[in-house]
Amino acid sequence: MTDRFDPAASDSRWQERWERDGCFRADSASAKPKSYVLEMFPYPSGRIHMGHVRNYTMGDVLARYRRMQGFEVLHPMGWDAFGMPAENAAMEKKVHPGAWTRENIATMRAQLKRLGFALDWSRELATCEPDYYGHEQALFLDLFEAGLVYRKESEVNWDPVDMTVLANEQVIDGRGWRSGAAVERRKLNQWFLRITDFAEELLDGLGTLDQWPDKVRLMQENWIGRSRGLQFRFARADGAGEIEVFTTRPDTIFGASFVAISPGHPIAEALAADRPDAAEFIARCRQGGTTAAEIETAEKLGFDTGLEVTHPLDPSWRLPVWIANFVLMDYGTGALFGVPGHDARDFEFATKYKLSIRRVVAASIADAGLAVTEAETGAGVAVNSKFLDGMATPAAAAEIIRRAEAAGWGRGVTQYRLRDWGVSRQRYWGTPIPIIHCQACGAVPVPRAHLPVVLPEDVSFDVPGNPLDRHPAWSKVDCPSCGSPARRETDTLDTFVDSSWYFIRFSSQPGDRPFDQAEAEAWLPVGQYIGGVEHAILHLLYARFWTRALQRIGRLSVQEPFKGLFTQGMVTHETYRAGDGSWLSPGEVRRDGDDWVHIESGHPVTAGRVEKMSKSKKNVVDPDTIVDRYGADAVRWFMLSDSPPERDLEWSIGGIEGAARFVQRVWRLAQPGASTAHEDSDLRRRLHKTVAAVGQALDGLQFNKAVASLYELTSAIEKAKPSADRAAAVQTLLKLVAPMAPHLAEEAWAQCGGSGLIADQPWPEHDEALLVDDQVTIAVQVNGKLRDTLTAPRGLTREMLQAQALGAEKVARLLAGAEPKKVIVVPDRLVNIVL
């Protein structure tokens, strides 16, 4: 017997034992009900951080809890191992991206193992290995053959110095984040996945995801952005064809004062071919930046083409056609009709270019003559609109659609904001796109027998650009179709493709194909997925799309990949700055009363805002250091306490020390001590209440509440005198604590003579009858204010309660002999006396 729990000795011993026993291996053939618990896999950036620890601890608690409940649990871990940081490291440190990545994986795997996570390491995967991405290439070809992949020219942000494409986030103030060079918009041939084909079902599918946060569903809904409206054609006055436009406000059709087309519209481009001024205008539009701030402040620019169209409801009415910089080519038809009176952009445009502004919507028909002084975008009734006059906005819109369809000049349509997913990246460290370009045959898929298309290892990063492009031999292949010399596609896939199906590969890992359908379906969908809210849109939408695409081509009969989703908050820490403004790490400062000082120099330090842990602000705490000092269980416990899991958790010394203290308290309780055959029914009730509360909290992922209940039970046991119930309560406490502090639980379980591993014990059950007390406290209110409480046996009648309450001394004083107007009795809860 030792008086202190020693994590340094215990943690690794139990980790080895779990590993040796294969405790957490998931058996796909098991007859038990299955539970798939998954946390978003990490990018192997170097070392794990507290955010990872929090994320994986939550998943681990759930996995261990489900296991004790009798589920066959799949709880795997892997590495989202392709991506730019590896290439940046290659350029800066002259290491190969593969070597850098694999070293990081080794480091981070060891770090995760120290935390004792109940993971099935036999299913570990890394997306940068051919036995993962080769299967991805096969799936890509499946989608290609099903017509869900296509190639088109598209505009990208091009960094002329690094000779690479940049994501929007990498363009800062119009310049490449790395090179600082002015970014150009360049058109490149790129591969796209037809996610827009699935817009409707991805949107409708959100309705079935009742275990997702409302916030995430809403974000996806807005991202997909469905709008219903009218699509119709304006005839060109010169008879040279038509211009098709889309509107969500067909009711304002009589308020049109111009038609605007995008600079990329075919009519604009045709015009530019023989008019230098038009060409110059279009070029000017292209220069604009793509950042949010630039777009917001961008001035509306227009170019009067001199063309005219006729109004569909009045052939004598002609509207001018402008090229306008705010019209997007890839939304709707790339053209719109401007209604300055009822659209903010159109108003700004019309004001600048002196186009007419008409009122066609008003609060009532009587207001038809009021001038429009700013864009009125709300609903109302139609005015100055011929046959629509007096109709409410929605009815007027429906009427126009009806007439357009009847007369054949337009139709009701649904538009989506969602665009197809461009997956080409001009990068080395990614999945090679398995396509060969042949002069004669076009884009030809790599034959299945030749998969995987393996990334060449002999590449250099000393010159900017894509090393695959420069490789002397890799891209030179013969066309699989005609045999003539051809060129391999040198773009790689967006890393979001890698993470769009890894959860399927975890569930089933045959060597000869991406997954076995029956085995995958035995596990999917993921029962509980946990990760950061920063993936609320892209990753989660792409994974949903990929799953539906596989379903459409008959590879998987699963509609939604993630049944339950939980987005956890960040781990934050106070920040510290020296007098010169430089950031200081928590280890460099020390508290001195209410102030902070720099340990080395003794200079005063300013404690700043609490922010997400980040290297740049130096407010990071390394998990390894903390595990060394306090052990895995204290870290895990702290990650779960205090803050609700969806909110940010502030790291603090006090918090981790409190957690370590709790670990020792439980340890002391489990020490052999005097036991008697006495009963302790109060403690027994407390215990059953705790079992119920902890189970309910864990089911709802409310770890902080489970922690609070366990603190209460621990205190109650500490205060209880020796008894048979006390001894039983300790054993049950250990089981309740086991998912959260597994090393402590195993060690204490073994010490107090428990058989086998506590991880294998069934989860405790509670007795409903013991959840209610015989005696209840009744609140006595007068006019809704608490005046007294009284203790009564449960189930006392309303009359008895009322009598007791009225008899209470404090009530009698307030009543002063008067009769109450009314008495409200809630049995077993309260009596409210109304005077």
Added chain:
RNA sequence: GCCCCCGUGGCGGAAUGGUAGACGCGAUCGACUCAAAAUCGAUUGCCGAGAGGCGUGUCCGUUCGAGUCGGACCGGGGGCACCA
């Protein structure tokens, strides 16, 4: 600009419309100790000596009763962003 969420002690946070502040952190006092650490006990929303009064961002409403429901406002955070 549009959409969404959140405002409770010194701090993190509990609370099916029914005793606001569980639990933790911090703090104060005490016990043990030569001393410290560790541990244990007590107190801890605010005002007040006390009786009592006041308290969940502000105001209004619904209700016997509101942190919780409805409305307006103030403050903080997040998402989208020229989407026709």
